Amino acid sequence: MAVHWFPGHMHKALLEIKQSLSQVDVLIEVLDARIPYSSENPEIAKLRGDKPCLKILNKSDLADPEMTEKWQTHLEKDAGVKTFTNSTDNPAKTKQIIDMIRATCAQKDASIRSINAMIIGIPNVGKSTLINILAQRTIAKTGNEPAVTKNQQRINLGSGIVLLDTPGVLWPKLENPNTGYRLAASGAVKDTAMEYDDVGFFTADFLIKAYPDLMKDRFKLDSLPDTELAFLELAAAKRGALMAGGRVNLHKICEVLINELRSGKLGRITLESPEMLIQEKIEMAELAAKKIADKQKRKQKFKDGSLTPDKKDRKEVREQKRAEQSQRMKKKR
Incomplete structure (x- = not known):
């Protein structure tokens, strides 16, 4: 995020x-x-x-x-x-x-x-x-x-x-996208700078996998669904986070989830582990390497130009003629 x-x-x-x-x-x-x-x-x-x-x-x-x-x-x-x-x-x-x-x-x-x-x-x-x-x-x-x-x-x-x-200081660029979600979920970022639904989905996905028993107990569920959306829909029904016609108010239930995480009402929860971060750093390094490779390809493509086979042949002929001309000039000297 x-x-x-x-x-x-x-x-x-x-x-x-x-x-x-x-x-x-x-x-x-x-x-x-x-x-x-x-x-x-x-x-x-x-x-x-x-x-x-x-x-x-x-x-x-x-x-x-x-x-x-x-x-x-x-x-x-x-x-x-x-x-x-x-x-x-x-x-x-x-x-x-x-x-x-x-x-x-x-x-x-x-x-x-x-x-x-x-x-x-x-x-x-x-x-x-x-x-x-x-x-x-x-x-x-x-x-x-x-x-x-x-x-x-x-x-x-x-x-x-x-x-x-010293004043509380964030840093201008978050290299790890998951860091942004975790900072937002914990309250380190002003709510006006985040999307509750976006952060809520990320948080729900983590919690149903890492702390399933806490989620079942807190929202009085017999079992947990496999997806964050299904979980949020069930949790919304339990908490009355519904709109007209019985439609789920996803913004409201995401807000409830985040606020209860921050206050500790969900239980004692840690949003990241050393093992997770080691894997995420590997993924970030791979992504950074891919970005560098893609950038080099774009530069090379721009340098070569979009050549059709016919244009490429004519370019090679021109380069050959320049090379021959250069050799002749050297011999005259």
Whole structure:
């Protein structure tokens, strides 16, 4: 799915992150535990280099716990990366992040007074709520919609830690089309920048395959159909998402499905696995290679022109004559 939502302040924020990163001792990236890959900004990965990074799997109370463990193992294969599962309804656990920051920077010269940490994350991942818990006061503005924070701010957390807060930043181009669907389903993209029906169909297709028992229980179904459309039609009938004449209101039932996913009413669900992403990366690489090959073919076709056999013969004759003329000129010299 193409996501057309990259406000100007996000471009500015990304530039500011690039400028400030050299002064940072540790990077804290807040991820959505339901979509650890899709909520990981690839632009930041390019900039980080070997700088220590603490990845917070936030909203872990909404995610599949078994899948969260898999993601922690997968993410920590990257040198310098540590992970931490967090739920913002457990302030005591959230405060353990302070100890993890200190442990990550344990080798820093003791003569330097403070640890400079930068916290980043995509919109609506729960970053601002997490900051307020760490600071033990309301500093960062929170809201149940993306892109509330607009500017960088420095926050003294005490204990010798200074936190640089940054606005939630997406990236201009989503290479993996499924990433767009997952971001939209989780609420990282404003609803005005997505099509509920499109996202709803993608989400329904995944859920009936990955979490069939949860879907049957939540929508009180005896069995699940094989297709997302049939599932949505049954779910709409159960929830009364119908229009005049008993026709299914697909927009309404898609809206219900997405909102219940976001709130956790469907159960603890993770929308992607490390295995899925490995396969999707292979498919993306194959698609990219095909695009390059197709582009080269178009260039060659344009260069050769649309030649009929007769025109091709005449072209070859002209080229032969030019070659012969060139040889004669060389001999005269």
